[in-house]
Amino acid sequence: MGRKFCVGGNWKMNGDKKSITELCDILKKGPLDPNVEVVVGCPAPYLTLAKSLLPATINVSAQNAYKVAKGAFTGEISPAMLKDLEINWVILGHSERRAIFGETDQLIAEKVAHALAEGLKVIACIGETLQEREAGQTEAVCFRQTKAIADAIKDWSNVVIAYEPVWAIGTGKTATPEQAQEVHAALRKWFTDNVSADVSASIRIQYGGSVTAANCKDLAAKPDIDGFLVGGASLKPEFVQIVNAKQ
Numbered sequence: 001m002g003r004k005f006c007v008g009g010n011w012k013m014n015g016d017k018k019s020i021t022e023l024c025d026i027l028k029k030g031p032l033d034p035n036v037e038v039v040v041g042c043p044a045p046y047l048t049l050a051k052s053l054l055p056a057t058i059n060v061s062a063q064n065a066y067k068v069a070k071g072a073f074t075g076e077i078s079p080a081m082l083k084d085l086e087i088n089w090v091i092l093g094h095s096e097r098r099a100i101f102g103e104t105d106q107l108i109a110e111k112v113a114h115a116l117a118e119g120l121k122v123i124a125c126i127g128e129t130l131q132e133r134e135a136g137q138t139e140a141v142c143f144r145q146t147k148a149i150a151d152a153i154k155d156w157s158n159v160v161i162a163y164e165p166v167w168a169i170g171t172g173k174t175a176t177p178e179q180a181q182e183v184h185a186a187l188r189k190w191f192t193d194n195v196s197a198d199v200s201a202s203i204r205i206q207y208g209g210s211v212t213a214a215n216c217k218d219l220a221a222k223p224d225i226d227g228f229l230v231g232g233a234s235l236k237p238e239f240v241q242i243v244n245a246k247q
Ligand SMILES: O=C(CO)COP(=O)(O)O
Pocket: 010, 094, 164, 168, 169, 170, 171, 172, 208, 209, 210, 211, 229, 230, 231, 232, 233
């Protein structure tokens, strides 16, 4: 199939100069599987620090960016600014952005489209809440979130989808490999039916939500799981083992 395994770390709003320097040292030592694309989502103030400390084989990502290049948008960061710092990735649509900061499917789609147009690679996050899962809406929610993006972009080659069930984020309640695989397979079918067979076959779909060194290998063994987006464990040495889950 040829989809390169892609593991992201989402550091969220954590770290300081000291701890980020220590974490970068751990990542540098690895060793990290050279067949895996590694992306670490660093808080904005430390992007340049992380970039300066890490080898080029470890990609540094922002955790958010706005939908236009510049202007009167106090507090926002543009994709053009990230490119200027030689940051080539951005995480968009994280459930925390959606739930805490009120980001809509539409805004996220506009952000994805603009980030791609500016030459960034995007990890676009989707996923259902516990209430939505219990109401049998998992696929409907994931498809709706993905469709909003599909309506805004044509080229998916620089997009990685992160399926992150909200109920699994930061809770220690990982989706079982079967639960995750079921949604990943449904998403891949959605891409076949609604975008193209080529995009369906090539797009990487990461799983995120309480991924640890202990559960990553079973998840990674599933055919439609092409990597992870890791929160808490990405701040710890075990992130190295998660990157190497396929070994
Ligand atoms: O939100 C996440 C990654 O974006 C997942 O967080 P945890 O790995 O801490 O559950």
